[in-house]
Amino acid sequence: MNKKYHTKVLMVGVVALLAVSAFATIASANHSWGGYHWARTANPFTLKLGDNVSTAWDQHLATTSVDWSVSSVLDTVIVPILSNHKNCRPTAGRVEVCNRTYGNNGWLGIASIWVSGSHITQGTVKLNDTYFNTAKYNTPAWRQLVMCQEVGHTLGLDHQDEIFTNANLGTCMDYTNNPSTNQHPNAHDYSQLETIYAHLDSITTLFGKASSAGAARVADINTEDSSEWGKEVRKSHDGRSSLHERDLGKGGFWCIKSMVSRPTDLYRKSQ
Secondary structure, eight states: OOOEEEEEEEEEEEEOOOOSSSSSOOSSSBSTTTTTOOOSSSSSEEEEEEEEEOHHHHHHHHHHHHHHHHHSSEEEEEEOOOOOOTOOOOOEEEEEEEEEOOSSSSSEEEEEEEETTEEEEEEEEEHHHHHHTTTOSSHHHHHHHHHHHHHHHTTTTTTOOOOOTSSSSSSBHHHHHOOGGSSOOOOOHHHHHHHHHHSSSSSSSSSSSHHHHHHHHHHHTTTTTTGGSOOEEEEOSSSSEEEEEEEETTTTTEEEEOSSSHHHHHHHHOO
């Protein structure tokens, strides 16, 4: 039986990080991202993070890897790239972390996961240097917040809070206009990971082959062109975050959840 691969893409905007759940207005008691998780037969498991980033990002990737490895159910390890990942193509069983000048498209970062059923099979994180090369966002706090949150999404985590003006929760999985105290995971993130990975699976997706055809199709989508996002299925009440789906055929879907710096920008892109 053919496996069905679905891709979810989370986008981070210029002024704050995106929301992923049902547009909650308060800290969520459960910020799992749809129950998606890496299949494994034992805890703690080790997830590889492919280092495709420049020296400006190396320390932030290292800090993020250490932060998430505090979890009792998983460890992350940074590994060299396998080949030329200029376009940040996914690799089965791991997460590729990349940075480039992706353009003035409104997002700071995108985290993508491919899933078979509820199991994550591969993932990517893209960091947009078009904005991080500017004085406003070229700060350790902004870089660390975005890196931490995007990797957190590839572990299966959603946001704890999605209102920009709420007080910081002290976690990178929080919407904020001020990243000063939202650069690392907090106890609630680690608790949620324990819940997500409380059970064991009879298989593992940390090794093996993913759908190369599905990966290629998603890699060929131009995330800077909203006309390629597919059907808009949901938009937040303030218009700053949206969920799109694109049918890839053979049971596969590409889902993109976006958050941009100015609500009017997203409105124009979504029409």
